[in-house]
Amino acid sequence: xxxxxxxxxxxxxxxxxxxxxxxxxxxxxxxxxxxxxxxxxxxxxxxxxxxxxxxxxxxxxxxxxxxxxxxxxxxxxxxxxxxxxxxxxxxxxxxxxxxxxxxxxxxxxxxxxxxxxxxxxxxxxxxxxxxxxxxxxxxxxxxxxxxxxxxxxxxxxxxxxxxxxxxxxxxxxxxxxxxxxxxxxxxxxxxxxxxxxxxxxxxxxxxxxxxxxxxxxxxxxxxxxxxxxxxxxxxxxxxxxxxxxxxxxxxxxxxxxxxxxxxxxxxxxxxxxxxxxxxxxxxxxxxxxxxxxxxxxxxxxxxxxxxxxxxxxxxxxxxxxxxxxxxxxxxxxxxxxxxxxxxxxxxxxxxxxxxxxxxxxxxxxxxxxxxxxxxxxxxxxxxxxxxxxxxxxxxxxxxxxxxxxxxxxxxxxxxxxxxxxxxxxxxxxxxxxxxxxxxxxxxxxxxxxxxxxxxxxxx
Numbered sequence: 001x002x003x004x005x006x007x008x009x010x011x012x013x014x015x016x017x018x019x020x021x022x023x024x025x026x027x028x029x030x031x032x033x034x035x036x037x038x039x040x041x042x043x044x045x046x047x048x049x050x051x052x053x054x055x056x057x058x059x060x061x062x063x064x065x066x067x068x069x070x071x072x073x074x075x076x077x078x079x080x081x082x083x084x085x086x087x088x089x090x091x092x093x094x095x096x097x098x099x100x101x102x103x104x105x106x107x108x109x110x111x112x113x114x115x116x117x118x119x120x121x122x123x124x125x126x127x128x129x130x131x132x133x134x135x136x137x138x139x140x141x142x143x144x145x146x147x148x149x150x151x152x153x154x155x156x157x158x159x160x161x162x163x164x165x166x167x168x169x170x171x172x173x174x175x176x177x178x179x180x181x182x183x184x185x186x187x188x189x190x191x192x193x194x195x196x197x198x199x200x201x202x203x204x205x206x207x208x209x210x211x212x213x214x215x216x217x218x219x220x221x222x223x224x225x226x227x228x229x230x231x232x233x234x235x236x237x238x239x240x241x242x243x244x245x246x247x248x249x250x251x252x253x254x255x256x257x258x259x260x261x262x263x264x265x266x267x268x269x270x271x272x273x274x275x276x277x278x279x280x281x282x283x284x285x286x287x288x289x290x291x292x293x294x295x296x297x298x299x300x301x302x303x304x305x306x307x308x309x310x311x312x313x314x315x316x317x318x319x320x321x322x323x324x325x326x327x328x329x330x331x332x333x334x335x336x337x338x339x340x341x342x343x344x345x346x347x348x349x350x351x352x353x354x355x356x357x358x359x360x361x362x363x364x365x366x367x368x369x370x371x372x373x374x375x376x377x378x379x380x381x382x383x384x385x386x387x388x389x390x391x392x393x394x395x396x397x398x399x400x401x402x403x404x405x406x407x408x409x410x411x412x413x414x415x416x417x418x419x420x421x422x423x424x425x426x427x428x429x430x431x432x433x434x435x436x437x438x439x440x441x442x443x444x445x446x447x448x449x450x451x452x453x454x455x456x457x458x459x
Contacts, residue, residue, distance in 0.1 A: 013245045014269075018418050020238050021271060024297050026290035028118020030275070031172040031179040031193035038162055038188050040105040042098030045090060045132070054162040054185060060208035063134045064088050070133060070141075083373060084341065086139045087201075090132040097129070105188075110216075113157070113192040118289040123221045127157050127214035135168055135201065135209040142373065143200040148281055149215050153195065154288065157214040160189040165207030172199040175274050183209060192216060194288050196276040198427065223284030224296030226303045238301035245269055246307070246457040250415045267409065270312070270392075271298060271418040273451040276426075279396055282313060282451065283404075295453050302455050310454045313396040314412065315447055321385040322377070322433065322444035334432040335376045342376060342431070344369035376431055379446050388443070392417065394454070426450065 043051040047066040051059060067088035106127060114125040128150070146156050158170060160183040170181045174197045181191045193199065201209075229235060249263040273295070275288040287295055295311075302309045334346040347369060377383070394407040430447040 013241050013248065014415075014418050017238060017241050017245070017269070017271070020234050020241070021294045021297060021418075023234070024290070024293050026118060027120075027293055028116050028289055029179070030117075030174040030177070030197055030289055031191065032113050032116030033179060033181050034109060034112060034116070034190040035184055035187040036105055036109055036190060040101040041161075041188065042101060043161075044096045046094040046096075051161075054164070055208065055210050056163075057208060060134060060136070060163065060210060063090055063132075063208075063210065064136055066090060066094060067134055070131075083142075084144075085141045087141060088134040088136070088139070090134065092129065092131060095129075095132050109190055110157070110192075113190065114218075117155070117192060117194070118292065119154075119218060120221065120292075124219045126217050126219070128217060130156075130213045130215050133211045133213060135165075135204045135211075137167075137204050137206060137208075140168075140203040141201040143198050145198055146195045148195055148278060150217060152217045152219050153215050154218045154281075154286070155192055155194045155197075155216040157216050158189075158191045159212040159214070160184070160191070161210045161212070162186050162188060163208055163210055165204055165209050167203050167205035168209040169202045170199065171202065172197050174198070194275060195281075196288075221285040223287065224292050224299060226296065226299035229296045229300035230304075232297060232300065235297065235300045235304060238297065239304035242269065242301055242305040242307055242455060266413070266416050267456065268412075268416050269418060269455045270314070270394075270412050270416050271453045271455075272314075273453065275451065276449060277313065277451045279313060282311065282396070283398060284311065284400075284402065291451070298453050298455065306458070308456045308458065309400060310456070311398040312394045312407070312452045312454045314392055314394050314450050314452050316392045316450060317390065317445060317447050318379075318387060319389045319443055319445045320387055322442040323383050323385055332432065332434045333376075334430060335372070336430045337375075337427070338371065342372040342374070344372075346432075375428070377433060377444055379428060384444060392450075394452075397454070 038053040041053060043053075045051060045063060045066065048059065048062045051063075067090045069082065070085055070087045070089035110125055110127050114123060115121075119125060130149070158181075160170075160181065162184055164185045165183065168183065170191060172179045172191070172193045174194070179191075179193070181189055183189050245266055246269075247265065249265050251263045271294070273287075273291040275291050277286070277288075284295075299309055331348040332346060333344060333348070335342040335344050337343075392412045393410045394412060395410070396404065397407045398404045426448045428446040428448050430445075432445045434443045434445075
């Protein structure tokens, strides 16, 4: 077979665009760590009294006595499960902080962390106290993401009070990278990170880990502007590649029964972003870290190439052949991620007649299945074989004016996607397994959410 010249040119163009955008330096990191002295922190807890810093084991035990088991939210529910989160929470109404002096330390530190996270100088970042936590030996908080607890909340600040403890590491992960904080015996430890980052607290093995947690709220943000990147030397090259992408026909397999054309030009270009966003927290002025810089570069190149630019939320679906025999007893089950684990939303048990033919079965009540702490089937499982199919669709678009709504074109074609490694470092939000049906073996499906920048020709 002769090489597909159009397809090769498009692949090359997509690689160049991906390399150019990938080389844009991030203004900051997904997580930032700093330390500071505690002389300005005056902390008092009702029933315990003033808290000495570093925190002594005796006072930490007193804090545990006035605390309650920490709960966590899932939608409208407040849940308690020590297999997911095992730590003590001191009721906020019992906590008093000497604000005037504390602000002398906290406000400059938050501004430093704002820059570390890559937020622009015109953004006002504030820290709102959420809770005081105490981890005694053996306690932990399993891997999770923080929910958006307030409008304009973009992340979390954890202030670990000075004390002597071992274990209890706070580990934050994003796109395969990790930041770890172990606290300090003498200084305050400040860790700020974006809400979409996976993070966990490993079990404390000795001593007590005591923290103040804050919601990070960003106000006054503005989105990236093409003018800020117009002079960048890569913009003309990127604009040239965009023009090539939209004028290079892609040759297609010829299917006479479908009467499709033998070639077509791409309708759009889709470049995935690094961070995850909810629909509520998505917009030009709400881009995080490296996403803002790369979007600004794309805006400048698209303007030069006279193209239109949109923001998009997308869903990725991948279907694999699966060989784990236990699933053969299941006709179909689907699990979706919730804050405390994985919830079953569909379950149909397989049943057969005397001749071995599969019967029509009624689904179980999903509520009868407890929430699982671990993913039912991991994307890196050895039970998965070849990839049978994959697709990506857009679910929400935001145009340059900020107007948002469902997409006019949901399908994203292979030749329109700037990188083929969408879910490589992402956690799926849904998993489904379908057992043997007589026509083919088991199927395992995974769904991922990803934000993206979309460029389309013309205006």
